[in-house]
Amino acid sequence: MKDGLLTDRQMEVLRYRKQGLTQQQIADIISTSKANVCTIEKSAMENIRRAKETLEFLYTLDATQLCTVPTGTDLFEVPSIIFREAEKINVKVKYDTISLINRLRESRAQCCKARQVCEDIVVYITDQGEIYFG
Amino acid sequence: MKDGLLTDRQMEVLRYRKQGLTQQQIADIISTSKANVCTIEKSAMENIRRAKETLEFLYTLDATQLCTVPTGTDLFEVPSIIFREAEKINVKVKYDTISLINRLRESRAQCCKARQVCEDIVVYITDQGEIYFG
DNA sequence: GAAAAGTTAACGAAAAGTGTTTAAGCACGG
DNA sequence: CCGTGCTTAAACACTTTTCGTTAACTTTTC
Numbered sequence: 001m002k003d004g005l006l007t008d009r010q011m012e013v014l015r016y017r018k019q020g021l022t023q024q025q026i027a028d029i030i031s032t033s034k035a036n037v038c039t040i041e042k043s044a045m046e047n048i049r050r051a052k053e054t055l056e057f058l059y060t061l062d063a064t065q066l067c068t069v070p071t072g073t074d075l076f077e078v079p080s081i082i083f084r085e086a087e088k089i090n091v092k093v094k095y096d097t098i099s100l101i102n103r104l105r106e107s108r109a110q111c112c113k114a115r116q117v118c119e120d121i122v123v124y125i126t127d128q129g130e131i132y133f134g
Numbered sequence: 135m136k137d138g139l140l141t142d143r144q145m146e147v148l149r150y151r152k153q154g155l156t157q158q159q160i161a162d163i164i165s166t167s168k169a170n171v172c173t174i175e176k177s178a179m180e181n182i183r184r185a186k187e188t189l190e191f192l193y194t195l196d197a198t199q200l201c202t203v204p205t206g207t208d209l210f211e212v213p214s215i216i217f218r219e220a221e222k223i224n225v226k227v228k229y230d231t232i233s234l235i236n237r238l239r240e241s242r243a244q245c246c247k248a249r250q251v252c253e254d255i256v257v258y259i260t261d262q263g264e265i266y267f268g
Numbered sequence: 269g270a271a272a273a274g275t276t277a278a279c280g281a282a283a284a285g286t287g288t289t290t291a292a293g294c295a296c297g298g
Numbered sequence: 299c300c301g302t303g304c305t306t307a308a309a310c311a312c313t314t315t316t317c318g319t320t321a322a323c324t325t326t327t328c
Contacts, residue, residue, distance in 0.1 A: 003184070003187065004184050004185075004186075004187035004188035004190070004191055005139070005184050005185065005187075005188040006188055006191060007315090007316070007317090009316080009317070010316090011191065014195060015195065018195050018196060022272080022273060022274085023273065023274065023275095024272080024273070024274090032317080032318070032319090033318080033319070033320085034273080034274080035274090035275080035276085035318090035319080035320080035321090036317065036318055036319080037274095038273095038274065038275060038276085039275090039276090039316090039317080039318090040316085040317070040318095041274095042275085042276095043315080043316075043317095047188065048188060048189070048192060050137070050138050050139050050185075051138075051139065051184070051185040051186075051188035051189050052138075052185075052189065053137070053138035053139075054138035054139040054140055054181065054182060054185035055182070055185050055186065055189070056138070057138055057140060057145065058182060061148060061149070061152050062152070141285095141286070141287090143286085143287070144286095156302085156303060156304085157303070157304065157305095158302080158303070158304095166287085166288070166289095167288080167289070167290085168303080168304080169288090169289080169290080169291090169304090169305080169306085170287070170288055170289075171304095172303095172304065172305060172306085173286095173287080173288085173305090173306090174286090174287075174288095176305080176306095177285085177286075177287095
């Protein structure tokens with residue numbers, strides 16, 4: 001009822017990891033196998049990923065859908081698409097071309113193969129010009 | 135393997151809620167009781183709380199909590215608060231006044247209405263003077 | 269190229285989370 | 299006082315997560 005997503009075990013492993021210990025060393029400390037430490041660490045990372053995704057969803061809740069960038073679009077064309085659409089609804093995008101591409105790659109790495117968008121990407125925008133990728 | 139924390143049901147309810155529907159109206163739409171809509175919405179909020187807490191933990195992993203900037207603080211006073219607190223623990227903040235305000239606005243747009251902080255903001259700092267807003 | 273570090277797959281038992289119902293409760297405006 | 303909107307609690311069936319094992323596999327490091 002109180003805690004976050006991570007279990008005690010998961011936090012424990014992450015803390016030891018941050019200190020630079022190997023999985024084997026941690027396994028010895030908490031008396032289990034290194035394979036187990038690996039899976040605990042992995043599921044911790046998965047939980048963190050899900051936490052991030054959850055908050056992203058929250059943002060899209062008070063953002064409106066701007067447009068969809070279709071599969072196959074050249075990565076470098078994405079910003080101008082976004083700028084054009086934002087102009088239509090009279091919102092000034094908060095980012096420049098480079099920042100937009102970086103943001104896209106950070107939040108949707110799976111969608112960016114080389115210079116191509118390899119999955120349809122829904123773009124959201126807030127009144128303040130904040131951009132999210134759905 | 136893909137999704138965030140929220141279930142389809144929870145997202146559905148949150149979306150309808152954002153549109154301004156009452157729990158009863160939503161209950162009719164998705165064919166269940168209003169009590170159920172209430173619990174679904176509640177657990178959605180709980181999941182969001184947990185997602186936030188999880189990311190806070192992540193920051194605290196290599197940062198320590200510095201202070202809390204209370205709701206209503208003037209935006210332009212935030213940097214001096216942070217500098218003062220950082221001095222207490224003998225850490226030099228990596229950013230100047232302007233950069234700090236910009237960083238705050240970038241990472242916590244929802245918290246900055248005009249010149250006021252409209253939500254308590256927890257500030258974290260690393261040994262290297264890196265600043266995070268929780 | 270060998271040792272150490274890390275990953276993966278398959279499986280099981282225990283724990284936690286989810287959607288639902290029913291039935292009761294609070295607050296508030298008309 | 300009634301209706302509306304919302305919350306709560308207990309109980310249930312059901313699904314997902316978690317932690318653990320063993321044993322093989324890949325990557326990194328010296």
